Amino acid sequence: MKDLLYREGFLHRFVHFSESVPEQIAIRHLDAEEETVTYRQLRIKAEEYNGALAALDVSPGDKVALVLPNGVAFIACYLALIGRGAIPVILNYKLTPFEMTSVVSIARPTLVVTTETLLEQHGETFQAAYGVRHALILDAGSERACALPAEATGLYALPRQTAALELPEGNPIVSMQFTYRGLGKPLAVCHRYLDLTQSSDGLHEHFHPQGVGSVHLVTLPLYAIFGLSVMMVFPFSVGATLLMTNTLLNRDLAEVLSEHQVTFACLVPDVIRYFNTRLAKRKGALLPLHPQLMIYSGGSHLPADEADKLGKLLGCNPVLQGYGLTESMPVIVQSSIADVHRGAMGLPISGVELRVVDAQGQDVVPGRIGELLIRGSMVIEGYSDAEDANARFFHDGWFHTGDLVWRDDDGHVFFYCQRLRISKIKAQMVDLTEIESIALKHPDVVRAKAYIVPDHKDVNVLHLCVESRASLTPNAIATLLARDLSGFKLPKTIEIVALKEESYAS
Numbered sequence: 001m002k003d004l005l006y007r008e009g010f011l012h013r014f015v016h017f018s019e020s021v022p023e024q025i026a027i028r029h030l031d032a033e034e035e036t037v038t039y040r041q042l043r044i045k046a047e048e049y050n051g052a053l054a055a056l057d058v059s060p061g062d063k064v065a066l067v068l069p070n071g072v073a074f075i076a077c078y079l080a081l082i083g084r085g086a087i088p089v090i091l092n093y094k095l096t097p098f099e100m101t102s103v104v105s106i107a108r109p110t111l112v113v114t115t116e117t118l119l120e121q122h123g124e125t126f127q128a129a130y131g132v133r134h135a136l137i138l139d140a141g142s143e144r145a146c147a148l149p150a151e152a153t154g155l156y157a158l159p160r161q162t163a164a165l166e167l168p169e170g171n172p173i174v175s176m177q178f179t180y181r182g183l184g185k186p187l188a189v190c191h192r193y194l195d196l197t198q199s200s201d202g203l204h205e206h207f208h209p210q211g212v213g214s215v216h217l218v219t220l221p222l223y224a225i226f227g228l229s230v231m232m233v234f235p236f237s238v239g240a241t242l243l244m245t246n247t248l249l250n251r252d253l254a255e256v257l258s259e260h261q262v263t264f265a266c267l268v269p270d271v272i273r274y275f276n277t278r279l280a281k282r283k284g285a286l287l288p289l290h291p292q293l294m295i296y297s298g299g300s301h302l303p304a305d306e307a308d309k310l311g312k313l314l315g316c317n318p319v320l321q322g323y324g325l326t327e328s329m330p331v332i333v334q335s336s337i338a339d340v341h342r343g344a345m346g347l348p349i350s351g352v353e354l355r356v357v358d359a360q361g362q363d364v365v366p367g368r369i370g371e372l373l374i375r376g377s378m379v380i381e382g383y384s385d386a387e388d389a390n391a392r393f394f395h396d397g398w399f400h401t402g403d404l405v406w407r408d409d410d411g412h413v414f415f416y417c418q419r420l421r422i423s424k425i426k427a428q429m430v431d432l433t434e435i436e437s438i439a440l441k442h443p444d445v446v447r448a449k450a451y452i453v454p455d456h457k458d459v460n461v462l463h464l465c466v467e468s469r470a471s472l473t474p475n476a477i478a479t480l481l482a483r484d485l486s487g488f489k490l491p492k493t494i495e496i497v498a499l500k501e502e503s504y505a506s
Contacts, residue, residue, distance in 0.1 A: 009197040010237045011082050012167050012235075017239040021212055026236070027072055028260070030245040042079070044162070049080035051161035056134060056153065058111060060085030063176065067093045067100075067118050067134075070222050070455050073138050075232060077113050078222075082174050082193070083165025089176045092223045093118055095331035098484035099126045103178045104132065106385070115139045119152060121333045129152070133208070137285075157470065159408040168193045177225055179326035182421030183401070184433035188384035189326050191225065199329040200234035201380040202349030206335040210264060210293040214240035217265035218250045218258065226298050230266055230322075240264075249274060258287035268299035268427035272310050272319060273443055273457065279313035282499055286315035294336045295319045299427030301415045303458050304343035321345045322393060323413065327399055328379045332413050344412040346404075352376035355398065356407055364406075369416050372405045373398040386455075423452045423460050425488045430462060435491070438484050439477055444470040445453055446499060450491065464491035469499050 004412055013157075017024065024040040029035040037045070058064060064086045081088045089107045091100070100122045110129025112119075116137055119299035120124065126132045133151070139153030148154060168174070171194040173369065178186040205208065216235040219225035235242055244259050245251065253275045257265065267275075297319050311318035317336070323345040324330035332354070334346035348354050354369040355363055364370040375398050382390040392399050402420035405413050421432040432450040439448035447467040452460050466477055474494035 007194075009168060009193045009195075010200065010233045011165065013197075013238075014039070014079065015043065015165060015167065015497065017236075021239060024212055024239060025241045025322065027075065027242045027244060029072060029254075030243065030251075032071075035072070040440070043071065043165070044075060044168070045076040046083060046165060047162040048160070049077050050084055050163040051118070051164060052136065052155060052158045052161045053080060053086065053111075055158045055161070056111060056136060058084060058086050061087065061181045062111065062129070062133075063087045063089050063107060063109040063112075063177050065089040065091055065104065065107065065112040066223070067112055067114040067122070068138070069093055070218065070227075070244060074222055075242075076230075077138075082168060084163070085166060085168070085172065087173050087176060088189075090223045091178075092221070093484060094487055096484055097122055097125060099486060101130070104130045105187075106178075106186065106188050107176055109132075110134070111136060113138065116148075119149075120199065123149065129460075143440070153237050169183050171195065175225070176226060177223070177228075177326055180422055180429050180431035180434065181393065182430060182431055183389060184435055184437050187386050187389055189225070189380055190384055191378075191380070195378045196229055196233050197237060198238050198351055199229055199331070199349070202351055202378075203230065203330055203333055204233060204238070205350055206333045206337065207264070207294060208336055208347070210235070210238045210240055212239040214238065214263040215243050215260050216240050217248075217260075217262045218242045218244045219246075219271070220266055220268070220299070225326050225329055226266075226324060229294075229324075230298070230397065235264075250312065250488055252282075254279065254282065254287045254289075254463040257289050257293065257314065262293060262295050263290050263291045264296075266296045266298055267319070268308065269297055269302040270426050270459070272297060272302060272306055273459070275310045276306060276313060277362050279310070282313075289314065289316050292336075293317075296322055296333075298324065300324045300460075301425035308342075318342075318416070323415070325384075325401060327401075328374055328376075331374055331376065331378060336414075341408065341410065341412040344408070344414050346413065347411055348376075348413075351378065356405055356413075357419045366407050366409050366411075369406045372401045372403045374401060375399060423462075425460055425462055427489045428486070430489050433479065435462075435464065435485065435489060438481055439464060439466050442466075442468075442472070442480055444468045444472050444479065445477070462489070463493045463495070465495040465497060467499050469496045471498070 005127050018039040020051045025038040026042045076386045087238045089109045135152040137154045171192045173190045174193045175191045218231045306320035320334035323332035331352045355373040404416040435450040436448040449465045
């Protein structure tokens with residue numbers, strides 16, 4: 001059993017801020033005509049959702065799937081679930097029906113909270129066969145022309161009642177999310193209340209102090225542990241304001257940072273590259289930014305040149321990096337208050353231990369490349385119901401990340417490459433074995449091999465080679481893949497190798 005270093009977690013702190021600074025802005029949503037929600041209003045919203053959950057007989061320990069985009073509703077529902085003692089199963093709302101079925105069949109939530117559009121898209125999955133007894137539809141209106149399915153209820157149809165948020169005791173599970181490890185199937189990861197709080201506090205030790213009045217730009221998806229922990233748990237733990245937008249690529253990054261005096265922003269490498277190109281064409285003087293603005297990169301590796309470039313184009317410090325996994329939450333971070341080690345991911349946060357080992361499991365000296373092993377309270381003890389994966393990746397209390405890294409003499413960690421059959425495309429996890437398994441569904445495909453080749457900008461590009469015993473076109477394989485897989489998992493090139501009959505027979 002892990003030692004509990006904390007007694008109160010982020011929901012305790014959120015409730016405290018809703019009482020001590022109730023009119024402090026909790027969320028400013030740029031996409032909704034700058035909708036603002038105070039800490040008091042957000043707590044009331046969460047209590048209203050908690051009342052709806054009570055009306056649907058959601059009990060402590062029940063698993064409830066959140067299938068929602070970033071926004072006030074997602075956040076309020078998440079807080080309501082924690083305040084009810086339920087287990088949020090946080091799912092990527094952009095999944096294809098095939099991908100959604102693969103995770104729902106593992107999680108088996110009793111309730112799904114979603115929208116009308118997503119219910120229509122995934123109606124065959126949100127069924128009792130996969131454990132789902134009911135769906136709560138947040139955006140269904142009473143004037144809708146067609147009735148909802150019998151197993152779905154619109155929020156409008158429930159009695160308007162509130163239920164107080166119960167503050168968690170101990171260290172219960174507060175999120176179930178999914179990841180891949182090159183095995184061709186999703187793996188369920190559960191995080192706990194106090195561990196999530198400790199992770200955000202550990203990050204804060206490396207940052208310029210944040211608190212009431214700080215503004216955090218939220219662009220990462222909250223359905224991923226990186227977004228959930230850094231972009232929601234962390235700011236709510238210190239009383240900061242979440243500046244939310246799902247349309248950052250359509251905006252001027254410099255104007256957003258300047259107008260709202262953002263103090264903390266976290267971007268993925270592809271977004272940083274995009275704005276480096278746009279800002280290089282920007283005319284006029286540099287805009288005034290917050291003097292302690294911190295911009296961090298995560299989700300995948302960012303080359304040092306790109307980090308330096310964004311800082312110069314904005315007129316602020318270079319972009320710093322961090323490192324984490326779905327299995328661990330953020331555990332390594334570059335400090336904004338100490339000397340910067342160019343290109344480094346940083347040092348482990350408080351409560352995290354790490355090793356860098358060779359193929360024989362022996363620690364390597366600084367400067368030598370080895371696999372990163374980590375342990376700490378924010379690192380999970382194993383995947384849910386996945387004994388084979390646990391036996392492969394967890395040994396003697398250490399999690400084997402599969403990432404190859406090296407350390408300098410000061411202990412800063414630098415990324416080298418990933419040795420597992422997974423990669424990041426547009427900061428999203430891609431399991432190469434999964435892609436191959438879909439290609440092999442075609443009756444004429446004998447073998448399939450997916451692989452990654454970085455382009456001239458160090459951006460990962462996915463390719464697929466298939467061997468076929470019959471005449472086959474790349475378009476046929478592309479159509480098959482697109483039916484089941486999200487767009488970022490689709491290969492840029494597909495090579496067809498025709499096998500001769502005698503070769504195939506042998």
